[in-house]
Amino acid sequence: AAAPREAFSSRTVFIFAAIGSAVGLGNIWRFPYIAYENGGGAFIIPYLVALLTAGIPLLMLEYGVGHRFRASAPLAYRRLHPKTEWIGWWQMGISFVIAIYYAVILGWAMLYTFFSIDKAWGTDPGTFFLGDFLQVSEEVTVGFDFVPSVLVATGVAWLALLVVLLLGVQNGIGKVNLILIPLLVLMFLVIVVIALTLPGATDGLNALFTPNWAALGDSAVWVAAYGQIFFSLSVGFGIMITYSSYLKPKTDLTSSGLVVGFGNSSFEILAGIGVFAALGFMASAAGTAVDEVATSGIGLAFIAFPTIISQAPFGTLIGVLFFASLTFAGFTSLVSIVEVVVAAVQDKLGLRRRTAVIAVGVPMAIISLGLFTTTTGLNLLDVTDNFVNQFGIVAAALVSVMLLTAGFSALPTLRDHLNSVSSFKLGRTWMVVAGGITPIVLGYILIDTLTTTVAEGYGEMPTWFVNTFGWGMAIGLVVIAYVLSKLPWPAASRANELSPS
Ligand code: PHE
Ligand code: NA
Secondary structure (H helix, E strand, C coil): CCCCCCCCCCHHHHHHHHHHHHCCHHHHHHHHHHHHHCCHHHHHHHHHHHHHHHHHHHHHHHHHHHHHHCCCHHHHHHHHCHHHHHHHHHHHHHHHHHHHHHHHHHHHHHHHHHHHHHCCCCCCHHHHHHHHHCCCCCCCCCCCCECHHHHHHHHHHHHHHHHHHHHCHHHHHHHHHHHHHHHHHHHHHHHHHHHHCCCCHHHHHHHHHCCCHHHHHCHHHHHHHHHHHHHHHCCCCCHHHHHHCCCCCCCCHHHHHHHHHHHHHHHHHHHHHHHHHHHHHHHHHHCCCHHHHCCCHHHHHHHHHHHHHHHCCCHHHHHHHHHHHHHHHHHHHHHHHHHHHHHHHHHHHCCCHHHHHHHHHHHHHHHHHHHHCECCHHHHHHHHHHHHHHHHHHHHHHHHHHHHHHHCCCHHHHHHHHHHHCCCCCCHHHHHHHHHHHHHHHHHHHHHHHHHHHHHCCCCCCHHHHHHHHHHHHHHHHHHHHHHHHCCCCHHHCCCCCCCC
16 A cells, blocks of 8 residues: 655645745745836735735635645646646646756855855956856757766755755655755845845835835736735645645644745845845945846846945945845755655556656756756747746736636635634635735736737747747647646556545
8 A cells, every 4th residue: 555645744844845845935036026126005905905805815726636635746637637638747847947047046045155255256246157067058948068067066066966856755845945945034134124224224214114005006016916915925836735735634624824924025025125225235336226236036136136245345244144145045946946846757657656756856857957057048948938837827827816716616626625624714715815816916016028029029039049949949848748748647656545544
């Protein structure tokens, strides 16, 4: 007989793991700029509305699916209704794609932690990042000129990841989050305290928090708020299904969802303060306004922050803490993404955990290193990231919510299940927001980005490149998911029944 399903030892461990998954690069390098661009202090209103009407309700929905059906995403959906199994495979495919490039950013962050000590980027961090560091090729293509330092660092990230996953749900995933999440919060608090003492910090905070109330009348601001919430909570593509399937039968799910949702948002606000205080310093050191230096994403982390680190008092300390924070936040997210794939393969083939981790982790690591640690990896990463987020995550979340509500009327079952184990009870409001508001907003976001991307194309890249790794990849994931859902399940995985718990 199959071994009993692994479990987190307590709800606290699960909450740490779920927060570890949610708190990622997006909290640190995406939220501050999105808030700044979309109304500053006034952004808090659409943001909270999005959190309460979409983020947390959807989080609870995913907990419901994972906990009720106690399986990886494809098997959980199959148990819900065989016609929904393909969504689980789609979610697994999305996780696969995200993981292979996310790990590379982790590799960069690890290297920059050390670079902070001797300011290896010299006087021009932008030129260093694209030149000496990534050696970015002129040509947009797929090539196999490896960048040795990035190759090695990313390899170390994959190795650490494999070790954690091999140790299992409680001893690996649970423990690593119990250690890294408190450390992450502590380190970021130190960054915030130092950043607040820098000259110019208040200008940065004013830039971030000064409310532009007129922004509330702009639909794009609301779309940005919902987009940030979906991205930040990483709901809608199987992570929370997978983690909640490792909970004991009697576990308060809805309260956990509240803790995770508000915990993730608290960290976003904290990051906003730290990042904009530092940007305020950068602006004042350069004698410019904050809007001249405000950025997000890779540019913020690997170009603006090195500039700040080189100039600020306690710069080395800020640098080490900042890049270690990125590394920890990214690692705990990566663990959760890869676990989606591991769990799916394990269920499908009826494997022991260890076999599944090796069978999944080694090929993923090889593909990740082969495609993204090269001189052509940056453009590939850019396209993949954009399309898997815009048309993968959003579309998968939309389809799954629509099938769960309109298609197979699963909401009452899930509500009853959630209420049977939880203290915070869900009523009609939850059904309306999860089944009504969420799909409308997701549909709007999807159509909006779809029409702009079709009309304007993506970036300065050759069409074949965007068609292959953008559109082709996004559509390919759906086709592959459909094919996988047609493969027979081995009797050993007892696919259609719930194992006694
Ligand atoms: N939610 C994470 C963040 O805010 C990002 C993430 C995306 C994590 C996809 C897992 C998967 O940074
Ligand atoms: Na997040």
